[in-house]
Structure formats: structure tokens, C-alpha cells
Amino acid sequence: MRNFVSELRRRNVLRVAAAYALSAWIIIEAGSVLLPTFGASDAFFRVYVMVVVAGFVVSVILAWIYQVTPEGVKLDRDADPSAPANPRSRQRMNYLIIALLVAALTVSVTFNVSNIETGAISRASIAVLPFESRSSNPDNRVFADGIHDDLLTRLGNVNALKVISRTSVMEYRDTTKNVRQIGEELGVQSILEGAVTWIGDRVRINLKLIDARTDEQIWANSYDHRLTMENIFSVQSEISQSVADALQATLSSDERVRIASVPTSDLRAYRLYKEGRNNLYQRQLPSIRTARSQFEEAVELDPQYADAYAGLAESVMLLSINHQDISEREAKQLADASIDRALQLDPELADAYAIRGLMKATEWGKSRLGRENVEAEAAFRRAIALNPNHASAYMWFASLRDSEERLDEAIDLYQRAMELDPLARIPATNLPIVYAKRGEHDAAMTLWLEATRIHNEWPTVHEYVATHLWGLGRLDESYAWYARARELGTEAGIPGNTDVGIMVDLGDVERAAVLLERYPESHPFYPFARSLRRLMAADYHAAADGFARIIDESLLPEKYIFDIASSSALLAGDLEAAKKYTLAADPVLGGDTTVRVDRAAALNAVKLAYIYQREGRNGEASRLLTETLDVIRDLPRLGTHGYGIRDVQIYALLGRREDAIAAFRDALDAGYRGSVLFDGWPLAIDPYLDSIRDEPRFAEMLDELEGYLAVMRERIYRAEEAGNLDELRTRTETT
Numbered sequence: 001m002r003n004f005v006s007e008l009r010r011r012n013v014l015r016v017a018a019a020y021a022l023s024a025w026i027i028i029e030a031g032s033v034l035l036p037t038f039g040a041s042d043a044f045f046r047v048y049v050m051v052v053v054a055g056f057v058v059s060v061i062l063a064w065i066y067q068v069t070p071e072g073v074k075l076d077r078d079a080d081p082s083a084p085a086n087p088r089s090r091q092r093m094n095y096l097i098i099a100l101l102v103a104a105l106t107v108s109v110t111f112n113v114s115n116i117e118t119g120a121i122s123r124a125s126i127a128v129l130p131f132e133s134r135s136s137n138p139d140n141r142v143f144a145d146g147i148h149d150d151l152l153t154r155l156g157n158v159n160a161l162k163v164i165s166r167t168s169v170m171e172y173r174d175t176t177k178n179v180r181q182i183g184e185e186l187g188v189q190s191i192l193e194g195a196v197t198w199i200g201d202r203v204r205i206n207l208k209l210i211d212a213r214t215d216e217q218i219w220a221n222s223y224d225h226r227l228t229m230e231n232i233f234s235v236q237s238e239i240s241q242s243v244a245d246a247l248q249a250t251l252s253s254d255e256r257v258r259i260a261s262v263p264t265s266d267l268r269a270y271r272l273y274k275e276g277r278n279n280l281y282q283r284q285l286p287s288i289r290t291a292r293s294q295f296e297e298a299v300e301l302d303p304q305y306a307d308a309y310a311g312l313a314e315s316v317m318l319l320s321i322n323h324q325d326i327s328e329r330e331a332k333q334l335a336d337a338s339i340d341r342a343l344q345l346d347p348e349l350a351d352a353y354a355i356r357g358l359m360k361a362t363e364w365g366k367s368r369l370g371r372e373n374v375e376a377e378a379a380f381r382r383a384i385a386l387n388p389n390h391a392s393a394y395m396w397f398a399s400l401r402d403s404e405e406r407l408d409e410a411i412d413l414y415q416r417a418m419e420l421d422p423l424a425r426i427p428a429t430n431l432p433i434v435y436a437k438r439g440e441h442d443a444a445m446t447l448w449l450e451a452t453r454i455h456n457e458w459p460t461v462h463e464y465v466a467t468h469l470w471g472l473g474r475l476d477e478s479y480a481w482y483a484r485a486r487e488l489g490t491e492a493g494i495p496g497n498t499d500v501g502i503m504v505d506l507g508d509v510e511r512a513a514v515l516l517e518r519y520p521e522s523h524p525f526y527p528f529a530r531s532l533r534r535l536m537a538a539d540y541h542a543a544a545d546g547f548a549r550i551i552d553e554s555l556l557p558e559k560y561i562f563d564i565a566s567s568s569a570l571l572a573g574d575l576e577a578a579k580k581y582t583l584a585a586d587p588v589l590g591g592d593t594t595v596r597v598d599r600a601a602a603l604n605a606v607k608l609a610y611i612y613q614r615e616g617r618n619g620e621a622s623r624l625l626t627e628t629l630d631v632i633r634d635l636p637r638l639g640t641h642g643y644g645i646r647d648v649q650i651y652a653l654l655g656r657r658e659d660a661i662a663a664f665r666d667a668l669d670a671g672y673r674g675s676v677l678f679d680g681w682p683l684a685i686d687p688y689l690d691s692i693r694d695e696p697r698f699a700e701m702l703d704e705l706e707g708y709l710a711v712m713r714e715r716i717y718r719a720e721e722a723g724n725l726d727e728l729r730t731r732t733e734t735t
Contacts, residue, residue, distance in 0.1 A: 183212025
């Protein structure tokens, strides 16, 4: 083997291989950017790469066969093996390799850091405003919205265009804002306006493309056709091509095929699908239920309608994830079957891949044990490759990265989603969560407050502000923001109880119990509220029985119940039930000793360690506690995703009293003011702290904490008595 390597060196094979590899890197990297600019297809690029790789094999073979000698190029067998190597030739080869390495790095930095590869610099940007429907028939307005939606999808397939998502552009229906203002708000260079007119069985579409910076018309055209499916899609294809040409955006052959596709030939199915999409965009429980029915009817009318199958899959996933209206198992079965069918009919349907990614990411998030996250990533990347303007794919991909603790990537993906959909609600509330996880509380709060101004009638964003303030120890401000959320109305599904938890932290358990009376016996949340009241009254056995019944009878989604059910069972002394619910909440903790604790499992890791200690399994308990301590060291203590006094609990359970006292001091100084958000129970009954409750320094700090809480209680009571919580909310915006 040593002789073979020496022979490779003598014949310069290794130098040639290195030089060619670096050259190939430059050629492939450049081709990945430049070829699509000239309309090259994906298939052409694959052949291009194969040719470059084949050249590597040829160059190595030639280097083995031939030598460069002072007399010129000779076959190796004709060269004098005893002749000394030409040092000047080898030196030139070394210089060449160094130069190629520098060039490769330069190309890589240019194409990746500057985002040329993704088209972020060169892409023209456009917002397609809602089309005006020049008809009094409401069905025609839905139809006009459908044509508008289709056009957005077709333009979204063009990599050279940045196309603002429907969610944002629909905010400008019937707007009085001028083109320049809209362009600035959406961050685009051009605006497309349109109007749809019906004349008997004919439809006329008038379009005008305007430069948003100068308010000058770039292009305009009218399309007048008889209303048939074939005509509708051919017109949309023609419009897409014309807009791309006007913006000087080059289309690849694959993109031309996608924008010319004809998804259905059934006009009734098309109308149902478009009505379903309109309902789906509203993201409200009744509208999503209606959308599901419309998609189901559409595929009955046209079993070859791939888009309708994808819509059906998305509707059932949203009914399960956002509203818990159907079980996870039922949603998975229905969505799986629908996506499989959609991709059988159209293997290049971006929506189908995006929804498959959402399904896989959701499945992985339940246990974080399998490879579904890898499959989800592949699906998201495929969706984005097919439609680089798919805002939902970026958003769901960002959520996956967040769950994987790849926070920098999550931020980048959320920002990409918001570039394409600047007025979307979900990324505007989820992006700050990622900053909060990194401990960047000022950045998180700034983003949330901006979201409350943009979406000032949306209760959820006000709840996010309230929850984060609660985690920061600013309980009075949190209470005020949550009151505003309740004034605006709560979303369907599991209602929040931030104000209840705040009152428990403030020590006013009676007031907390009164707040829970807002759920009458007819309310689906009533069994939970009743068990929660029993828990606050220290009737732990009755509370544990109540939560167990909710789980056994599937009265509420299990993921909302496991944590509090395990805590109630633990306080009641039922260690087996506590362990069962703890492992159900975090299956990742149920593996062998090779399974490591992560941020998401830190709460239940400490709980499981406590149970193990009570069972006499001290070695396993110590391992879990030590691993959890290592996990939380670099995490923020406070905020929505802070760890509170998890380190204090761990030190106390490990018998490290001095460390526990010091950590509690740090927590108080940082702003910690209560445990309900972090642990689900108040500090006063935390069983993990039993070993330090007799410590005088701990008692002194508890008195100090009570002083902080008394001030905030008084502020809340005064504000409520005055009937004005605005002052407390104003404190948030000015600090």
C-alpha cells in the first residue's frame, strides 16, 4: 500500500486530483447559479454535474498514464524513472492548487454569503393586489379571487421573482393607499392591479403592472375569453409569462411547464376548491370545517384534482393542530392518504410537499425520537425548490428548526417567510419566541409589540406578550395584557388561563378560583377548571382523579393534560401515575442511558428524577439531574421559555444546599417572581425544595419575594378599581 501511494505521488496523480477537484467545485458552484439564469432545466444541470465528475476520473487516469518531463509529455513507461523530478514543475502545480483553493473559497463566499445562490439579490419583486370583481354576484367575486390566487401560485413558481403571499396582499382589498405606499409596506418593486368583468358566458381580465417606485406603468393588457376551464388556465399561463417578461425574469423549462399546468377540467370542482382555499386562509374553526367539506366535494367531482387533495390534507392538519377539532391519529390517516394521492397525480405539487413536511414535523415533535424531522426537512426543501415563494413552507420549516433547537436557522427561515408574507400573523408571533429562547428579551418584546400594533384586533398576539411578561416577572403588566386579549375574544380550542396562574403566583388563590368560574358546566373546559380548582385547594387526590378522567375519556387533547396530570399525581403521592404521565409527555426520557435530556424535556427530567429518588433509584436520578443542569446552563432563566429556578431545584435534590441558595439569589436578582409558568405549581408547594425550606437565608429571600409580589398585586387592584389597565400596558411599551 505504501508503494502504491509513493507511486501516486511520483506520477503527480494526487496533485492533479486536488487541482481538478477544486476546479470542479468552482465549475459546479458557478453553474448552479448561472445556468438557471439562461433557462437551463434541472435535468440539464444534472447532466452538467455528471460530465464534470466524469472529467475527474479521466484526469486521474491521464495523470497516471502520462508524465510531464523536461522533454515534454511522455507516456510513463517511456519516461526515465531514475530521472530526478522537475521541482519547478511541481512548484507550479502547488501554486496552481493554492490559487484554485482561493478561487473556490471566493466563489463559495460570493454565491452563498451574498445570497446570489438563492436569488435574493437578483430577484425582481412583485405584489399582485386583489382583483376587482365588476359584478354584483358574490359567486363571481369568489371566482375573481380564485383567478388571483392561481396567478400568485403560478408566479410563485418562478425562481427569478419574489412574489408577496396572498395573506398580505389581501389586506389591500379596496385600499385607498397609493402604489408607492403599498410598495414600501410590502417591500416590492412592482405592483400588479387587475379587474375581472363578466359579460354573459365570457370573462374579461384587465391588468396593469406598475413600478412601485416611480408610479409608472410597465405593462398592461386585456384578456377576453369564453369561460371554460381550458381558457381560464391558458390565460393565467399567458399572464404569468407576460409579467415575467415585463420584469425581465427568465423562466427555466421546468418553470414554464409548471405555470402552464391545467389542474382540473371540472368547473364545479374548481369553484369548490377556490371557495375552500378562501375559507382555509381565514384559519378560523368554522371556516376550516367548511373548507374541508368543500375539498372533499371537489375530489368527488374530479378524482384527478391534485390541488384539492392537498387542500384536504392541509384542512385536516389545521383542524387537529390549531383547533384540536379532530384527533391526531385521524388527521394523520386522512392527510397521509390525501398527500399520497396528490403526489401520484402531480409529483411536482409544492403544496403537497409543504403539507407533508408539516405532517412529518408534527409527528416528530411528539417524541423527538425518530427520523421524521429529516423527512420533514426533505419535504420542505422540495416544496421551496418547486415554489421559492411558498411562505408557508418557510414558516413550517422554521418551526421545525425551532423544535430542533437550531435557532439561528429558525430565525433566518422565519425572516424569509415574513419577506414573502409581511403581514402574516403566525411568523410575526413565532419569530419573537426564538429570540426569547436565546435570551434576547428586548428583541423579542419589540417584535411582539410591533405585532400588536399591526394585528391589534388579534387576541393571540396579546396573549404572547402577556405570557412573556409573566416569565420575566412583570406579573402586573402581564395581567393587563391578558385582560386585553380576553376583551378581544379567545381563539377556538383550548382557552388560556394566564390570569389564573398570575393570581396563584401573587398568592391570591381565592381570586384565581373565582376566575375559573367563567367556565360553566356546559363548557368543554369545565372538567379541567374543576380539577384545577381542587389542585389550588390542595385537594391533590381529587385533582389527580379529575385529570386522569379527562385523559381516560379523551375530554381534551392529551398533550395539554399530561404535565399537570403528572404534577397532581406526584403531589398526591401516586408515583406510578406521575411517572406514566411524565413519560407520556416526554417519551424521549423513556429510553436507556444513551438518551440525553434536551431543553424541551428539562421540566419532566427533573420530575422523573424526583420520582426515581422516591423509588430509591438514586443513580438514575443523579444522571438525569446532572444532564439537565448541563442543558440549562446556557439557557435564559426568564421569559416564555426560561427555566425559572430549575437549577435551584436540581441543587436541592442533589443535596447541594449552598449552591441551591446561591442560585435562588441569582434568580431573584434576575427578576424571578413565581413558578407557575415554569413548573405548573406555586413556589410554596414545590416538593423539590424541601431540603432547603429550613434554611434561614431561603426564608429571608421568600420574604423579599413577597415584597415584590405585594407591590404588583396592589398595582393590579388599583387599576381594576379605576377600571383602567391601560397604564400597566403602557409601562411595557415605555420600558
